[in-house]
Structure formats: structure tokens, C-alpha cells
Amino acid sequence: MSAIIDVRHVNKAFGGLQVINDCSIQVEQGSITGLIGPNGAGKSTLFNIIAGALPLDSGQIVFDGEDITNQPANTLFHKGLLRTFQIAHEFSNMTALENLMMVPPRQAGENLFSTWFKPGLVRLEEAEVRRRALEVIDFVGLHHVRNELAGNLSGGQKKLLELGRTMMTDAKVVLLDEIAAGVNRTLLGDLVGNIERLNREMGYTFLVIEHDMDMIARLCDPVIVLAQGSVMVQGTIEEIQNNPEVIEAYFGSPAA
Numbered sequence: 001m002s003a004i005i006d007v008r009h010v011n012k013a014f015g016g017l018q019v020i021n022d023c024s025i026q027v028e029q030g031s032i033t034g035l036i037g038p039n040g041a042g043k044s045t046l047f048n049i050i051a052g053a054l055p056l057d058s059g060q061i062v063f064d065g066e067d068i069t070n071q072p073a074n075t076l077f078h079k080g081l082l083r084t085f086q087i088a089h090e091f092s093n094m095t096a097l098e099n100l101m102m103v104p105p106r107q108a109g110e111n112l113f114s115t116w117f118k119p120g121l122v123r124l125e126e127a128e129v130r131r132r133a134l135e136v137i138d139f140v141g142l143h144h145v146r147n148e149l150a151g152n153l154s155g156g157q158k159k160l161l162e163l164g165r166t167m168m169t170d171a172k173v174v175l176l177d178e179i180a181a182g183v184n185r186t187l188l189g190d191l192v193g194n195i196e197r198l199n200r201e202m203g204y205t206f207l208v209i210e211h212d213m214d215m216i217a218r219l220c221d222p223v224i225v226l227a228q229g230s231v232m233v234q235g236t237i238e239e240i241q242n243n244p245e246v247i248e249a250y251f252g253s254p255a256a
């Protein structure tokens with residue numbers, strides 16, 4: 001396996017606070033890599049930097065062999081690197097199915113061109129987008145609520161819809177930020193199953209920030225522990241759970 005995301009010696013400070021500190025991580029192609037760490041360790045900040053939502057101070061981010069340092073989220077989206085976002089307020093008055101159909105295709109420019117010059121082709125593409133959206137909504141188990149307004153879905157169903165939105169684009173890497181938060185156990189099982197299937201059957205790579213350790217244990221290998229903005233340790237979940245340094249970082253006292 002080779003690294004599809006290579007974070008090299010990244011630094012980021014907010015005012016006087018060094019939040020990311022000479023941090024280097026590799027996400028192997030085809031892996032579901034977990035990113036955990038105590039509150040304030042810098043996980044979300046690192047995600048925002050990788051996803052193009054926050055500039056770094058120094059260091060480099062390489063995606064699929066290309067230097068993407070400080071490229072905006074929109075550019076990264078077209079390259080196949082994206083993160084799940086909460087359904088935006090303005091989309092909550094659209095149905096679940098329409099939310100999927102709204103996800104822009106990765107080749108937006110071409111479609112704009114064809115809108116002007118090839119109306120027949122556009123109709124064909126719309127039908128194709130709808131067919132794909134119906135496939136995706138089946139896949140994430142939301143067929144029965146496809147015509148409900150997104151704003152009326154449960155918290156867990158919204159998470160499934162967010163995952164579905166990433167599937168409309170043929171992503172290479174998806175960054176999942178605390179997707180288990182507020183999701184009941186049954187839906188969480190669906191979510192985990194879907195992430196595994198996307199990984200196994202469609203070749204998605206995932207980088208997952210998660211506080212839910214059950215979810216990390218079920219999904220992730222390897223697991224990277226971040227503390228004070230740099231990597232404390234990386235390994236399998238068993239290695240992590242038995243590591244005295246990790247136990248101290250989480251609970252404040254060394255293992256007995």
C-alpha cells in the first residue's frame with residue numbers, strides 16, 4: 001500500500017497557541033484510518049487543514065502524489081478529496097433525494113458548457129443523476145424517507161444522508177468528522193456497514209475523527225493518536241488501548 005494522504009511536518013498556530021506541532025501522518029490508500037486524541041489535541045484543526053478549509057503555517061500536504069498544500073476545498077472536491085458536512089440550512093427544505101441530486105458533479109465546467117450547447121445531453125445527464133441518487137439512497141438505507149424534507153430527518157438519518165452525498169461524487173478519500181455523534185446504535189450499525197462496503201467494494205479511503213471508541217474499534221486500522229498537535233503513537237486499536245502513554249493522555253494518570 002502507498003500513502004494517498006501524506007501530511008508532512010505541518011505547523012499551525014492560533015495567536016500564540018501552537019495547535020499543530022510538526023505533525024506528520026500518512027493515510028494508506030484503501031485504509032480506514034482513525035484519528036483520535038484528547039479534547040483540544042488538534043484533530044479538527046488538522047482535518048480543516050487537509051480539507052482546504054484552513055491555511056497551514058508551514059509544512060506540506062500531498063494527496064495522491066500531488067502537493068495540495070493550501071488548495072481550497074472546492075479544488076480538492078474536484079480531485080476526489082472531500083469531507084462530510086452537516087446538511088446546510090438551505091438544503092433542509094429539500095427532500096433527501098433532492099439533496100443527493102444537488103451535489104455538483106466533479107466535472108462541473110463541462111456540464112455548464114453542455115447546458116448552453118447540448119440541451120438533449122443535459123436532460124440525459126439529469127436522468128443519470130436521478131438514477132444514481134436513487135441507487136445511493138437505497139445503499140444508505142434511506143429509500144423509505146427519500147421524499148421527506150432533509151430538515152425533518154432524524155440526526156442519524158442526516159448522517160446517512162451526508163455519507164450518501166459523498167457517494168454522488170466518486171470520492172477517493174472521505175474525511176469523516178465525528179459521524180457517530182448523536183446516532184442511535186441501530187443506525188450506527190448501518191453507518192459502519194456502509195462505510196465498510198464503500199471501502200471494500202468501491203475502494204474509498206477514509207480518515208475518521210471519532211470519540212466513539214466502539215466505532216473506532218470496529219472500523220479503523222490503523223489508529224493514530226494525536227496529542228498536543230503531534231502524533232503520540234500509531235498502531236492497531238489493541239496496541240493503542242494498551243499503551244500507557246495513551247492511557248495517561250486520556251485519563252491523566254499512568255497505567256497501573
Ligand SMILES: Nc1ncnc2c1ncn2[C@@H]1O[C@H](COP(=O)(O)OP(=O)(O)OP(=O)(O)O)[C@@H](O)[C@H]1O
Pocket residue numbers: 014019037038039040041042043044045046
Ligand atoms: N479558530 C480558532 N482560533 C483559535 N483557537 C482555535 C481555533 N480553532 C481551534 N482552536 C484551538 O485549537 C486547539 C485544538 O482544537 P481542535 O478543535 O483542533 O481540537 P480537537 O482535537 O478537534 O478537539 P475536540 O476533540 O474537543 O473536538 C484548542 O485549544 C482550540 O481551542
